[in-house]
Amino acid sequence: MRAIKTLFSLIAICLSSLLMSPTSHATALEADYIVAVVGDTVITRNELRSRLEVVLKQLTKQGTPLPPQEDLERQMLERMIMETAQFAYARESGLRIDDTQLDQAIGRIAASNQMTLAQFRSTLEKDGIHYPSFREEIRGEMIMARLREREVESRLVISESEIDNYLANEGAQGNDEYHIAHILLRAPESASPEQLLKLRQRGEQALTKARSGENFAELTAAYSDAQDALQGGDIGWRRLNGLPTLYAETVARLQPGQISDLLRSSAGFHIIKLIDKRGGNQPTSVRQTRARHILIRTNEVTSEAEARHRLETVRERIVNGMDFAEQARIFSQDGSAAKGGELGWLNPGDTVPDFERAMDALQPGEVSAIVQSPFGMHLIQVLERRDRDVTDERQRMTARQVIRERKLEIAYQDWLRQLRDRTYVENRLEKEL
Structure with a gap:
């Protein structure tokens, strides 16, 4: 029971406006019309109505008093507009989540609730959640997270002078x-x-x-x-x-x-x-990882499939004895290529989540499978780890x-x-x- 509660708590966080169940399709028989146009995409009244049905169930389950229907409709439509705009931008810029990545993500959600994938799917369907639709909603959440990483997080610049100023004025x-x-x-x-x-x-x-x-x-x-x-x-x-x-x-x-x-x-x-x-x-200590990587960027010229194929070839060479650093100098499209892909000592949070998750799963000396991040496809090798009880550095x-x-x-x-x-x-x- 506790696992089931945790499961639906997680779903509520990840899927703030979960998906319509098979029974919701009956609504599609009602008269439909367009309520919003976003670029070259339309949002219909029945699509809005279906999303509202699920949100109303969610709010009721949480014990949240319901706002006026008019206000909730306005808020939900604005949310759908923002989602549609983000998906359109992701599509135009070549950002995609393939089925392999999606299955891995859903597998992690199931594992976090001590379930196999089959048990997880069965639990969702017993609660009336249409599993194929659930998969697509997770894909959408991953796309928006990747957009945030690529378009916002990766572009944040924090200078040493900002850190000095913070420590002088707020560090205490x-x-x-x-x-x-x-x-x-x-x-x-x-x-x-x-x-x-x-x-x-x-x-x-x-x-x-x-x-x-x-x-x-x-x-x-x-x-x-x-x-x-x-x-x-x-x-x-x-x-x-x-x-x-x-x-x-x-x-x-x-x-x-x-x-x-x-x-x-x-x-x-x-x-x-x-x-x-x-x-x-x-925290009194920090786990640091010294790692290196090879990056093939994906864009309009290099597709995800092509980048993955190129890296698989590079990985096979490394596994068969070729030097990782030398392959990084030849193939990596990252600023670290000249240093053999060396990234130095990394603290938690220094890299984007997909990269860090894959890196943390490696043993020293191990070379990862192909890892996809908002920047493209990576091969990662962990060189060593250490726990540092730091003072000024921390x-x-x-x-x-x-x-x-x-x-x-x-x-x-x-x-x-x-x-x-x-x-x-x-x-x-x-x-x-």
Whole structure:
């Protein structure tokens, strides 16, 4: 029973608007029409209705009071618009998740719930979840995660001077952790004064309701444009210095249960609720990995299949005794090629998740199978590992991670807003409402 509960908790996080079950197909018999146009893709009323059915079940199961149907429809359609825009951009830029990667990801979800893949599938189907649709939803979540890694995370630059400044001014802060939830009302990049005024009024309306005691999770479902809106806007536990500056400065002044004023940022308007606070523990040692890799980039010229084939040939040579470093100098399309693919000593979080997960599974001296990341196809070899009880180094590493977390959410929201603004969108539901 505990495993089953964990399973559906995980699904709720990964699939914030799960998929329609086979019984939902009956809805398709109702009159259908287009409610939004996104680029060259349309979203129909029945597609929106099917997504809403599942979300309503999810909110009911969580015990979240339901927001007005009109508000929930508006929020769900905006979410579908953003998903469609991201999928279109991924498709145009050649980002794909093949069936092998998808099966591996679903296998990890099943294993984390102590189930075989067959047991996992059976459990989903018993709960009325259409398994082929579930697979495609997971594929979609992976594509959006890869987009975030490639378009936002990989482009964040953290300078040594930023780290020095952080350590001088904030490094001595306590390690207390804060559990917060938020509402984001996203503003268009070039919003007019009239649009900002309308958005501010909507934010003030949400704030008034929150402070009058209305359920915050219900309000996020009705008002928030953030990706976590259907999870109650729950950001989870964060250290104060791991939050965006605006959030950190605000949360520091709140007591558990309190709600902030309406806040303004470049992304739009925000409302923050401090749910709880606790003391945090800082790790005393770090597991570091010294590794090297060979990268073949995928793009319009080099397909995933071609890159994979080239690397399989290289891997076979290495397994048969050829020098990894020499092969990296010849074939790798990464800046580390001149150093034989050497990446030096890596701390947790230094590489993108797909790369780090594969690297962590290797024994020293072992060469990985082909690993796909947002940058292309990799071969990875772990040279050695060590546990370091560091002081200054750990402080700088922690500072880098904190600054990265702080900048990431702001950068991601900016990227989403820019993508939304440059995508042709016709929201016909707004005209209905």
